[in-house]
Amino acid sequence: MPTATAVQEQRTAYYERIAERQMAPLWESLHTLVPPQPKPQAQAAIWRYAQIRDLVMQAGAVISAEEAVRRVLVLENPGLPGKSSITPSLYAGLQLILPGEIAPSHRHTQSALRFIVEGRGAWTAVDGERTTMRPGDFIVTPSWTWHDHGNPSVEDGGEPVVWLDGLDIPLVASLDAGFAETYPEATQPVTRPEGYSFARFGHNMAPVRERVSNPTSPIFSYPYERSREALDMLYRHSELDAWDGVKLRYVNPTTGGWPMPTMATFMQYLPAGFKGRAWRSTDATVYCVVDGHGTVNIGGAEFAFAEHDVFVVPSWQTVQLSAHGESVLFSYSDRPVLAALNLLREERI
Known part of the structure; x- marks a missing residue:
């Protein structure tokens, strides 16, 4: 009977032969x-805004918005170095636009969201319509739509504006489906007045003969004031969830589904003194603190969070939220993809 050493040598020689034919033994990696x-x-990680804000603002002196195309500092997960990813399927970055600047128009197959962190008065244009940016607003940029950003001059009331960019860049890259195109001018023509999309779809109503086939929401700007009003109303008049406090999901008003086919978005309120129970899910989630302060325990590691901080919860890591003062959190995840593939699993502990 051959010895263990002889068996291993035989297998190694066999593996080398099949490797020459671009094959590998499944049993070695199953x-x-x-x-x-x-x-x-x-990995679970947090970017504390108070510690990085100066670096974000300094980017304005390093490169112009026009030269950079998008002046963004990528939030790179420490467990995914060099991949420009905050999770295996999601991207996150903090974008800065200064008074008087234009971030030139382009489009790409990646879907994008903007969550406004600080500053007022800048605008983003999507497919011929502009919307003014205000802190807490959630703005959608659908796949393959022209979009540009701008900021009035200081004389016209412009101030530095920072927002969180969330995109499905890693997911699209894994599918080799990334395309991009630059618009011939710095800005696209504005063909509709501000608020047009919200008027058509933002009041639980839709044009009678509208036929919507695009899976992305026809509303591209969800104002924070309305989200906050809804959270306050539910907090005052409904039971607090032991895990989430008061948590709402943004919806596509024409389908009742997610605003984007690859990313889910949420807003939640935690009253002062809230100590949430632990839960976990297979969708990885990125959080941005709109207001307040508290702690989050992710997989046994505890992080203190404050206003404008960004933190990430990897797949199937336990999460437990506690609020020292009343807090509001925005979040986005890859839940629609997992749900569509029947891979979404949750556990409330």
Whole structure:
């Protein structure tokens, strides 16, 4: 009977022969490929805005918005170095636009969201319509739509504006489906007045003969004042959820589904003193603190959070939120993709 050493040598020689034909033995990697539960490479992490704000603002002196095309500092997950990713399927970055600047128009197959962190008066234009940016607003840029950003001059009331960009860049890259195109002018023509899309779809109504086939929401700007009003009303008149406090999901008004086909978005309120119970889910989630302060425990690691901080929860890591003062959190995740593939799993502990 051959010795263990002889068997191993025989197998090694065999593996070398099949490698020459671009093949590999599944039995050597089966447990890694099909683990008993998710083992994410992404790590729980937090970007404290008070510590990085100066760096964001300094970018304005390093490069212009026009030269950069998009002046953004990427929030790179420490477990995914060099991949410009905050999770394996999601991208996050902080974008700065200064008074008098234009971030030139382009389009791409990646879907994008903007969540306004600080500053007022800048605008974004999507497919011929502009909307003014205000802190807490959630703005959608659908796949393959022209979009540009601008900011009035100081004389016209412009001030530095920062927002969180969320895109499905890693997901689209994994599918080799990335396309982009630059508009021939710095800005696209504005063909509709501000508020037009919201008037058509933002009041639980829609044009009678409208036929919507695009899976992305026809509303591209969800004002924070309305989101905050809804959270306050529910907090005062409904029971507090032991895990989430008061949590709402943004919806596509024509389908009742998610605003974007690849990213889910949420807003939640945690009253002062709230101590949430732990839960976990297979969708990885990025949070941005709109207001307040507290702590989040992610997989046993505790992070203190404050206004404008960004933190990330990897797939299947336990999450427990506590609020020291009343807090509002915006978040986005890859939930629509997991749900569509029947891979979404949640556990409330």
